[in-house]
Amino acid sequence: MAPLRHRLCVAAGSLLLIPALVAAPATAGPAAIDGPIDILLAGIDPRDTHTAPLADTIIVVHVPADRSGAYLFSLPRDLVVRIPGFAKSGSSPQRAKINAAMALGSRVGEGRYDPAQGLELLARTVGDVTGIAGFDAxxxxxxxxFRDVIAALGGVKMSIDQDVASEHRKPDGTPRDRLPQCQGHHDCAxxxxxxxxxxxxxDTPVRLKPWEALDFVRQRYGLPRSDYDRQRHQRQLLTAVARKLSKAGPGRLRRVLAAAGSSVTFSGGRHSLAAWVDELRRVNAADVTTVGVPGTAVFEDGRYLGESVDAAPFFTAVATDRVAPFLVDHPGAVTTDN
Structure with missing residues (x-):
């Protein structure tokens, strides 16, 4: 395990990968990480090992070879894709929503699931969509x-860019009541x-309690762009968390690392924990650009199937490490949140 003072240095540049880095065991591997870096982050609902996990949040972090910053972009969880076959879980190739890749890849036995294995299939699927040949971590x-990490930070401040009504919570944070016809089952949309x-x-940043921050970024109903607005809010929260971490003292950072606990699964690929710690501390949280990928709903015979994205040139820029010049030369191809 890397010394604590080095682990704390990661906070400014590694976003939610920080607690994952601390949770991971140190293993032998190359000491240096050269060239551009692509990292896949997936958010899932808390589940036990007997429930297949779904990737409700999918974010790619691209760090240029010159370490001049970082770029975050999301993929819609309802993106309709071809999910490749996966021998480890016994799943066959199929066309489905991308969030199912985590569940399909995670099966390790009858009624048993492993998110780390599911991340492998999700990474292959996201790679096929974006042209990223392989994720480094x-x-x-x-x-x-995630809620516990924000609690350890003492909450977080965010600018609320549009009115948002919670589908799930009352003003005091307790769950909303269920309709009579929706009691005892999960068949109601x-x-x-x-x-x-x-x-x-x-426009003035608002301090959100941990449950409020998580609730806010999970809303899509009633928003003009539905899931695309939700994706933007999630990227904004990641950035707010990273910036607060960059200013936190050692005592608070220790509490953040402890709060992450077993809720984080990290894969460092070919590189050791020490190598990731040393490399990611070079990225400044102030130099993070969050990007929205354009997409549209897909219908068949009037039935909603999911989403499609139209961002092939941007994905090529990511895969060839030319994001900065692409954003300058093609200002309307994608949207930037900050």
Whole structure:
């Protein structure tokens, strides 16, 4: 395990990968990480080993070879893709929503699932979509662990860029009531009723409690661009967390690392923990650019199938490590959040 003072230096540049790096055991591997870096982050609902995990949040982090910053972009969880076959789990090739790749790849036995194995199939699927030949590292964090990390930070401040009504929570944070016809099962698409927590638009950063931050970034219903607005809010929260971590003292950082606990799964590929710690501390949280990928809904005979994205030139820029010049030369191809 790398010395604590080195692990704490990672905070400024590694976003939610920080607790994953600390949770991972040190292994032998090359001492240096050269060239551009591509990291896959997946967020899942808290689940036990007997429930297949779904990747509800999929974010790619690209760090240029010159370490001049980092770029984050999301893929819609409902993106319709071809998921390749995966011998480890016995799943066959199929066309489905991309969040299913984690579940299909995670099966390790009858009724048993492993998110780390599921991340392998998700990485292959995301690689096929984006043209990224292989991810250098990846991490899975459940949303409960994310909430605990924010709690250890003492909450987080965010600008609320649009009015958002919670589908899931009352103003006091307790769960909303379920409709009578939706009691005892999960077959209702929108099972809740009654008063809602409201997050009013504010250009001045608002301090959000841990449950509020997590609730805010999980909302899509009622938003003009639905899941694309939700993806933007998730990227904004990641950036806010990273920037607060960059200013935190050693005592608070220790609490953050402890809070992550077993909720994070990290894969460092060919490189050791020490190598990742040394490399990622070179990235400044202030130099992170978050990017929105354009997409549209896919329908067949009036039935919603999922989403498609139109970002092939941007994906090529990522795969060839030319994101900065691409954003300058093609200002309308994607959107930047900051």
């Amino acid at each position: 990846g991490a899975v964090i459940d949303f409960g662990g 929108r099972p809740y009723t009654g008063e809602q927590k409201i997050y009013p638009r504010s």
